[in-house]
Amino acid sequence: MVVAGCGSSEDDGSASPATTTSEDTAAADTTAPDTGDRETDDTTASTAPATSQPVDGEAADDPACAPLAEPASIKISALQLLPYLPVHIAEHLGYFDEEGIDLTIENLRSSEALPLLGQGDIDYMIAPVSAQLFNAIDAGVELRWASPLNTANPESMNGLWVKAELFPPEEDEFDWTKMKGRTMVSSTGHGGVLTYVAGPHMLEAGMSIDDITALAMPSADLIVALENGSVDMAWAPSPFWERLVGNPDFRFVEGFPPEPASDIGIIAGPSMSDRPEVAAAFFRALMRAIEDNLQGGDYLEDEASRQLIAEAVGLEEADLDVEAPNLFDPRLDPGDLEAFTRNQQVMIDLGSLLEYDEPIPVEDLVDLRGLDAARECLS
Structure with missing residues (x-):
């Protein structure tokens, strides 16, 4: 796993992990494959089952569902915390490699990542929606909400x-x-x-x-x-x-409200606006990693899974002792996108938060092309 940056580990979501050094990362990468055929040792085999299959034979033969013909690089801001787990697991187990994506993970808080995203220095950031995001879009910065990442666990008191x-x-x-x-x-x-x-x-x-x-x-x-x-x-x-x-x-x-658009999501920068096929490959890798490894709320109970997750994210196993862990939907269902309108209206009515008076239309806030294409390909 490539982890760059030195941002603070605190953000909306989880415990502060131990710092991951480049040496730790290199050691972790020895378990990740170099090719499309994932190989794992005995401690991780049970947590990395066979790749999810396309919906049907027609989808399997669709060139749009095939790995990228030319490798593509993506930089994403994702903290080393449990709410960001799918990205780390997908990278650690080689799902992005299988799709032809060379992924670099930057360990940055959202306040640090947002300006880099707008400048095109990173391609995605993972964060909740915020007034800062809305104001940047209103100012003409080409940022778009591209996907949810996790959903609230009803048993959590987060x-x-x-x-x-x-x-x-x-x-x-x-x-x-x-x-x-x-x-x-x-x-x-x-x-x-x-x-x-x-x-x-x-x-x-x-x-x-x-x-x-x-x-x-x-x-x-x-x-x-x-x-x-x-x-x-x-x-x-x-x-x-x-x-x-x-x-x-x-x-x-x-x-948290029980709606994906109000929880932590994936925000795309201007560098992804003309790469929908790369976005689709990115989300295929993410969805397959969730399907294979993070189904339900019991993924932290198995010892082999705990070891894998701790290694992939750079956490101590003690950081995984969570009563109600984050839930991850393998379909990445975006849910009710009108939540963006409601959230903006609340900020407008409260005063002094947004630099405009009418909510930005949903179609100017989201870009689901990559996610929709991936959802069509995968079961």
């Missing part, structure tokens, strides 16, 4: 947690007016997940973005800030929320 003194046990619903003049924190601050999860409730309570202070800090630090009383509410990503479960000083308020 989301907003608040001091119990503001949400006592006898209350069934949180009174958002109690947040006036108080501080919320996430790894992205204003304009990200805090906004489109908390935003609708704030608007119902007659609040604006000016009624709260929203801060950004690394995921591990924001839990400490909540525990020591420095902030009143925090977005606790996996697995950090598990530290709060059972603690009477805090209560869970709400998690």
Whole structure:
């Protein structure tokens, strides 16, 4: 696995991994194939079954479903965290090689990756949608949402947690007016997940973005800030929320909406706008890796799978002790794309987040050509 960059490991999603060095990466790559026939040792064979097959014989014979005739290079920003797992697994086990893609993974936070994406220095970034993304598109930067990556686990309590003194046990619903003049924190601050999860409730309570202070800090630090009383509410990503479960000083308020467009997704830069066949090959590799290795929510229970995942992502096995891991759909179903319109409208209504007054049409925000072509090819 090629891991470049030195960005912080904290972002919306998961635990901070051990740093992966180039020597570690080279060692990990010794298990990856050099050709289209994946070979694994005994510890990984059970987690890398045969490649998923096309839908039917007609699709199998379709030249559009064949690996790229000419190898193509792709650079993607994907943190070494569990929500980004499909990209790391697909690279580690040679799925991208099979499709003719030379993949480089940059370990960058979304705030670092976004300008590089707009400049064409990287081709994809993995991140939740944000006000920064919407504003860049409105300014004419050719960025497009290209695919979902994971979906919320209904058993997870990855989301907003608040001091119990503001949400006592006898209350069934949180009174958002109690947040006036108080501080919320996430790894992205204003304009990200805090906004489109908390935003609708704030608007119902007659609040604006000016009624709260929203801060950004690394995921591990924001839990400490909540525990020591420095902030009143925090977005606790996996697995950090598990530290709060059972603690009477805090209560869970709400998690991600059950719609792929509001969770972590894959954003394409201008360098991918005229390479739909390369995008299709990229998504075929990703979908097959999910189908073969990450089905359901029990992929962290098998010891061989845990070893494979820890090696592929550059994590310690202790980082994989997650009660409700991220879920990955092998079809990468984009779901209800009108979520983008709703999220923009919330940001507009809250004020001071977007630099425009009307939501950007969905067709100007997304480019599903590569994903749609891959979905047609694969079962």
